[in-house]
Amino acid sequence: MPSLLKTESLALTLTLNTLSWAGLILRDDYTKTQRIIMKVYGGLVFLYLFVFTAYVQIADLVVIWGNIDFMTETSLILFMQLAVSAKVLTLMLKSKKIMEVTNEADAILNSEKKVEGQRIIASIDKNTTLFLKYYGFFVAFTIICWFMGENTSTFFIRSKYPFNELKSPGREFAFVHQCIVVIFTGSFDFNVDIIIISLVAVCRCRLKLVALSLRNLCLDIPMNKRNLITSDEEKVITERLRNIISQHKRALDAAEAIKHYLSGALLVQLMVSIVVICTTAYQLAVKKSTTMQSLTMAGYLFGTSLEVFLFCYQGEFLRESSEEIADAAYECPWYTLTRPLKKTLLIIMTRAQRPATLTAGGFVTLDITEYMAIMKASYSFFTVLQQVSE
Amino acid sequence: MMTKVKTQGLVTDLMPCIRLLQAAGHFLFNYHADTSGMNMLLRKIYSSAHAVLIVVHYICMGINMAQYKDEVNELTANTITVLFFAHSIIKLAFFAFNSKSFYRTLAVWNQSNSHPLFTESDARYHQISLSKMRRLLYFICGMTVFSVISWVTLTFFGESVRMIASKETNETLTEPAPRLPLKAWYPFKTMSGGGYVFAFIYQIYFLLFSMALANLLDVIFCSWLIFACEQLQHLKAIMKPLMELSAALDTYRPNTAELFRVSSTDKTEKVPDAVDMDIRGIYSTQQDFGMTLRGAGGKLQNFNAENNPNGLTAKQEMLARSAIKYWVERHKHVVRLVASIGDTYGTALLFHMLVSTITLTLLAYQATKINGINVYAFSTIGYLVYTLGQVFHFCIFGNRLIEESSSVMEAAYSCQWYDGSEEAKTFVQIVCQQCQKAMTISGAKFFNVSLDLFASVLGAVVTYFMVLIQLK
Numbered sequence: 001m002p003s004l005l006k007t008e009s010l011a012l013t014l015t016l017n018t019l020s021w022a023g024l025i026l027r028d029d030y031t032k033t034q035r036i037i038m039k040v041y042g043g044l045v046f047l048y049l050f051v052f053t054a055y056v057q058i059a060d061l062v063v064i065w066g067n068i069d070f071m072t073e074t075s076l077i078l079f080m081q082l083a084v085s086a087k088v089l090t091l092m093l094k095s096k097k098i099m100e101v102t103n104e105a106d107a108i109l110n111s112e113k114k115v116e117g118q119r120i121i122a123s124i125d126k127n128t129t130l131f132l133k134y135y136g137f138f139v140a141f142t143i144i145c146w147f148m149g150e151n152t153s154t155f156f157i158r159s160k161y162p163f164n165e166l167k168s169p170g171r172e173f174a175f176v177h178q179c180i181v182v183i184f185t186g187s188f189d190f191n192v193d194i195i196i197i198s199l200v201a202v203c204r205c206r207l208k209l210v211a212l213s214l215r216n217l218c219l220d221i222p223m224n225k226r227n228l229i230t231s232d233e234e235k236v237i238t239e240r241l242r243n244i245i246s247q248h249k250r251a252l253d254a255a256e257a258i259k260h261y262l263s264g265a266l267l268v269q270l271m272v273s274i275v276v277i278c279t280t281a282y283q284l285a286v287k288k289s290t291t292m293q294s295l296t297m298a299g300y301l302f303g304t305s306l307e308v309f310l311f312c313y314q315g316e317f318l319r320e321s322s323e324e325i326a327d328a329a330y331e332c333p334w335y336t337l338t339r340p341l342k343k344t345l346l347i348i349m350t351r352a353q354r355p356a357t358l359t360a361g362g363f364v365t366l367d368i369t370e371y372m373a374i375m376k377a378s379y380s381f382f383t384v385l386q387q388v389s390e
Numbered sequence: 391m392m393t394k395v396k397t398q399g400l401v402t403d404l405m406p407c408i409r410l411l412q413a414a415g416h417f418l419f420n421y422h423a424d425t426s427g428m429n430m431l432l433r434k435i436y437s438s439a440h441a442v443l444i445v446v447h448y449i450c451m452g453i454n455m456a457q458y459k460d461e462v463n464e465l466t467a468n469t470i471t472v473l474f475f476a477h478s479i480i481k482l483a484f485f486a487f488n489s490k491s492f493y494r495t496l497a498v499w500n501q502s503n504s505h506p507l508f509t510e511s512d513a514r515y516h517q518i519s520l521s522k523m524r525r526l527l528y529f530i531c532g533m534t535v536f537s538v539i540s541w542v543t544l545t546f547f548g549e550s551v552r553m554i555a556s557k558e559t560n561e562t563l564t565e566p567a568p569r570l571p572l573k574a575w576y577p578f579k580t581m582s583g584g585g586y587v588f589a590f591i592y593q594i595y596f597l598l599f600s601m602a603l604a605n606l607l608d609v610i611f612c613s614w615l616i617f618a619c620e621q622l623q624h625l626k627a628i629m630k631p632l633m634e635l636s637a638a639l640d641t642y643r644p645n646t647a648e649l650f651r652v653s654s655t656d657k658t659e660k661v662p663d664a665v666d667m668d669i670r671g672i673y674s675t676q677q678d679f680g681m682t683l684r685g686a687g688g689k690l691q692n693f694n695a696e697n698n699p700n701g702l703t704a705k706q707e708m709l710a711r712s713a714i715k716y717w718v719e720r721h722k723h724v725v726r727l728v729a730s731i732g733d734t735y736g737t738a739l740l741f742h743m744l745v746s747t748i749t750l751t752l753l754a755y756q757a758t759k760i761n762g763i764n765v766y767a768f769s770t771i772g773y774l775v776y777t778l779g780q781v782f783h784f785c786i787f788g789n790r791l792i793e794e795s796s797s798v799m800e801a802a803y804s805c806q807w808y809d810g811s812e813e814a815k816t817f818v819q820i821v822c823q824q825c826q827k828a829m830t831i832s833g834a835k836f837f838n839v840s841l842d843l844f845a846s847v848l849g850a851v852v853t854y855f856m857v858l859i860q861l862k
Contacts, residue, residue, distance in 0.1 A: 227711040330824045342816045349823045
């Protein structure tokens with residue numbers, strides 16, 4: 001059995017390993033037979049967890065059609081499963097490319113020798129670990145509440161099985177299935193989200209390191225009275241600039257690749273989040289429910305809002321880090337450089353004006369303003385739902 | 391007794407405001423000449439005493455709100471008052487927890503670069519910013535005192551009652567309440583006598599100090615922005631002479647008009663001394679800077695010079711480069727200052743906007759119940775104007791910063807850069823590129839402080855008001 005995957009980021013290490021044990025991500029160090037086995041295993045896991053569950057829930061939806069309360073309850077879970085399965089599917093299909101990006105980033109971060117650079121890496125790692133903890137707490141809390149609460153269904157999720165679930169062995173099978181679904185869907189959702197966030201954080205880290213190198217371009221070049229560098233110093237700086245530009249290009253390529261792979265999944269996630277937020281708010285506000293149920297709904301509401309917020313926050317940070325490159329180029333003493341070097345810096349600054357962003361479906365840029373728009377949209381749908389129910 | 395404390399940079403400019411902040415009870419313990427243990431302890435006790443008194447009264451108001459939470463009218467009015475004074479508590483706590491970043495921002499401008507050519511312009515704009523900061527301080531202090539006086543005066547008009555809805559008959563009854571500026575619960579009787587006088591004085595103290603706490607911190611923020619804007623004005627003003635200076639670097643432009651005209655003014659030109667390293671001596675007259683290039687380019691460009699076909703000595707080149715260095719370093723310093731301001735005050739602005747949004751929503755509801763020129767109308771309109779005024783206060787300065795920083799690029803373009811050397815053109819290119827994006831202050835990245843923000847807040851209030859009027 002291959003050993004543990006190790007990366008620079010703690011969050012990425014934990015989550016990538018968890019998912020690879022479930023067969024959803026294929027590691028590079030698998031042999032051909034192992035690869036095929038893991039692919040089949042992963043496919044089976046996906047089928048059992050998502051496709052089968054979706055089927056039983058849709059079957060139930062057909063049966064209870066017309067009853068708004070039950071319908072909202074089932075559609076809530078269904079939509080959340082949809083979002084998770086979209087994300088997991090993306091990861092499974094693009095697993096190889098994502099591992100490539102991760103390995104490349106890992107190599108670059110590992111080879112960072114400057115003290116300040118290591119400090120930047122450590123602070124971003126701490127940031128991601130913090131997200132891991134907060135988000136993990138919410139997911140665990142919601143799962144526990146779901147288990148402890150009373151539901152209108154026989155077990156935990158409303159569903160209609162193709163067999164009789166009230167008599168054994170159907171009863172045991174259904175019970176085990178539901179337990180697994182509740183626990184594992186939640187934890188896979190959590191893992192995939194943290195992977196996405198860590199990937200974006202790693203891109204951000206690389207861009208920050210480029211900015212650091214730009215800022216320190218003339219670090220050990222003494223300032224002379226003429227305020228102009230000598231031709232030897234010019235050679236040194238030209239070489240440094242060339243390295244920085246290639247670093248910048250590769251970081252931007254990686255960010256573009258990540259954006260491309262995750263775009264579809266993020267769009268599904270956004271649509272689903274709007275639906276989930278307004279349905280949970282409706283359940284909390286309108287339906288009479290026990291404390292446990294209210295807690296679960298509140299947990300879902302906060303968890304989903306937090307999820308979207310984390311994506312938008314990371315998107316905002318990514319954009320900010322790529323725009324920071326222009327400021328970093330301005331911070332070095334460029335007025336002492338020769339004209340060709342100044343023109344080079346100018347081209348870097350012009351490129352940095354078009355920032356690297358995270359998008360959903362290619363048309364929605366994920367940043368804080370988008371988060372506010374999502375919250376407003378959810379709230380208006382919630383008020384419409386309230387009107388419909390009255 | 392109190393020796394003069396040695397201050398520099400922003401602290402010197404903002405000293406009156408800092409002293410007022412210390413007097414109002416903020417936890418500002420730096421910038422004193424005498425830092426002996428005893429005096430520091432006394433100052434800490436002073437600030438803590440103010441904090442305790444204000445928080446205690448705030449809690450009393452909160453208890454009163456909880457007592458009458460079943461009456462809709464009372465609840466709305468009390469919520470508005472509680473939210474109104476929430477600003478002071480939040481700003482007091484914010485400063486206490488964030489004082490380090492405030493000190494850091496105040497220290498940003500302690501060391502600034504200088505250039506002999508531009509000291510006069512620097513001093514002029516510094517003086518302008520100083521006078522603007524003073525005027526702002528006087529205005530805000532005046533408004534605070536006026537608000538307190540008008541609040542206390544309004545207390546003596548109208549009936550001092552509470553509106554209670556009777557459960558049986560379902561009509562509003564009036565219950566006599568003490569004639570005090572604020573409705574609060576006290577453990578002693580306040581209808582008349584000693585308790586009334588004590589409560590009245592306590593409330594005047596509370597009004598004055600809590601409003602001062604909130605407003606003075608906003609004044610510091612806006613003063614920083616005024617300073618940054620005036621520095622940007624200074625940079626824009628010296629762009630033109632800088633361009634004319636570096637026009638002499640390595641380009642030969644024949645002055646066609648002069649070729650066909652006998653120049654008559656060369657006798658007064660002061661030739662720079664070849665070994666004199668003091669660059670201040672090179673350009674001593676104002677006319678060296680007042681001229682245009684196309685018209686009388688002879689002073690900077692000497693066709694008869696032997697050392698350099700472009701009419702420049704090495705010293706003039708050094709001078710031009712040092713001027714560019716001064717410009718760029720000063721601009722970077724301003725960028726650092728603005729970034730520091732945003733980091734320090736951004737979260738406070740976010741809290742302010744959150745509380746103000748809720749307050750304004752409730753005030754829009756209250757405003758629909760105005761039925762004539764009476765105490766109720768005056769107090770509701772007073773609250774509205776004050777809250778909107780607070781938001782307008784920092785929006786207008788944030789907007790000015792945005793305008794000033796984006797106009798630097800326009801200033802760079804509008805000077806005669808095409809007459810400049812290649813060096814000057816590259817300088818203009820990089821400056822234009824960097825200054826395309828305006829410098830903004832953001833409330834923890836959720837919004838940008840500008841007049842757009844104020845317009846959206848005002849628009850929202852008017853919309854709620856219209857909708858609620860329709861619903862009535």
